[in-house]
Amino acid sequence: MTIDTAHPLQSCWDLALSSVKAQALETAIRTGLLAVMETPSSAEALAARLALHPASAQQLLDLLWSMGVVVRTDDAPNGDMPTYMLAPGLTSFLLRDGEHYYADALVHRLQSLRQQLPSLTEWLKLGAAAAAPPDGAAWAEAAQGKLAQEQVAVTVDVALACVKRLSGLAEQGRFLDLGGGPGKVGLALARHLPSWHGVTFDLPAATAVARHNVEQAGLADRLRCRGGDLLRDDIGTGYDLIWCSSVLHFVPELDTAVDRIRDALAPGGHFLSVHAELPADRDGLGAVLPYYLPLIMRGHQVWKRGTLARVVRERGLEVLDDVVLQGCPLTPAPLVIARRSAS
Numbered sequence: 370m371t372i373d374t375a376h377p378l379q380s381c382w383d384l385a386l387s388s389v390k391a392q393a394l395e396t397a398i399r400t401g402l403l404a405v406m407e408t409p410s411s412a413e414a415l416a417a418r419l420a421l422h423p424a425s426a427q428q429l430l431d432l433l434w435s436m437g438v439v440v441r442t443d444d445a446p447n448g449d450m451p452t453y454m455l456a457p458g459l460t461s462f463l464l465r466d467g468e469h470y471y472a473d474a475l476v477h478r479l480q481s482l483r484q485q486l487p488s489l490t491e492w493l494k495l496g497a498a499a500a501a502p503p504d505g506a507a508w509a510e511a512a513q514g515k516l517a518q519e520q521v522a523v524t525v526d527v528a529l530a531c532v533k534r535l536s537g538l539a540e541q542g543r544f545l546d547l548g549g550g551p552g553k554v555g556l557a558l559a560r561h562l563p564s565w566h567g568v569t570f571d572l573p574a575a576t577a578v579a580r581h582n583v584e585q586a587g588l589a590d591r592l593r594c595r596g597g598d599l600l601r602d603d604i605g606t607g608y609d610l611i612w613c614s615s616v617l618h619f620v621p622e623l624d625t626a627v628d629r630i631r632d633a634l635a636p637g638g639h640f641l642s643v644h645a646e647l648p649a650d651r652d653g654l655g656a657v658l659p660y661y662l663p664l665i666m667r668g669h670q671v672w673k674r675g676t677l678a679r680v681v682r683e684r685g686l687e688v689l690d691d692v693v694l695q696g697c698p699l700t701p702a703p704l705v706i707a708r709r710s711a712s
Contacts, residue, residue: 517553545604686708
């Protein structure tokens, strides 16, 4: 090789360095550094405000600048030190009073990806573990905090954008937020469809959180909360719209789950699914598999690209669209829009 081209090991080195970048972002959130960067400030001023070491703060800020998390201005008057501020596109998500505040949930994501990965060596030798039953208490705890934050910051916008793809929705109808967790998506759908009534369905412990949120929002007259198991318990019928995101990965019998969703739809009703699938191309796979590998190792399902659309067709629904969305949390995911026959 020549010295004016990248070394063959550069991709491996980049992977080693990515852990440093993740820790830098987590540290900037935990120390409150990003939360006070709504206006341009020098590293020295930020360090004084937060009782940080000035030189260390400067180096961390430069790393965050190189990552695109902050912007740096070098043309300060009178030769002053450069100033830094949070990148404009991130202010809504990382400032404490931002409309879509997401910093706590982001730290949770960083921690869980680092801590919840089972032993790769053991998995490589023995295969995936048997999927454990869902932990209702843990799911409820997530629904009260990090999951609610992520739904408000990201998932609500994704869900509403998906619903807006549908044409000819009736003025009145019924919807199901399947696997709704804290119910933030169900609340958004109720507001978006003001003459509709809906149900948010999840494990009983999570449903208790959703019920509280619905009551606080003053929408209990139009949005009910139901707890249970998708494969065993009644999820209701006659829905004109069913929204389901990142839920079917945890269901051991995909065919049965889709059958129950089909039977819950009213004639002509729509099923909107957003679930990650594994692409065949290298770049696409690289965007999805790092996040979902721990899930697979714990015995849950992440299918090859196109699987869910195929199963939906096989179970008697018409697939209207199957397109990859780029704005989902952490990784791209396909949106499958299907419809039950009107006859």
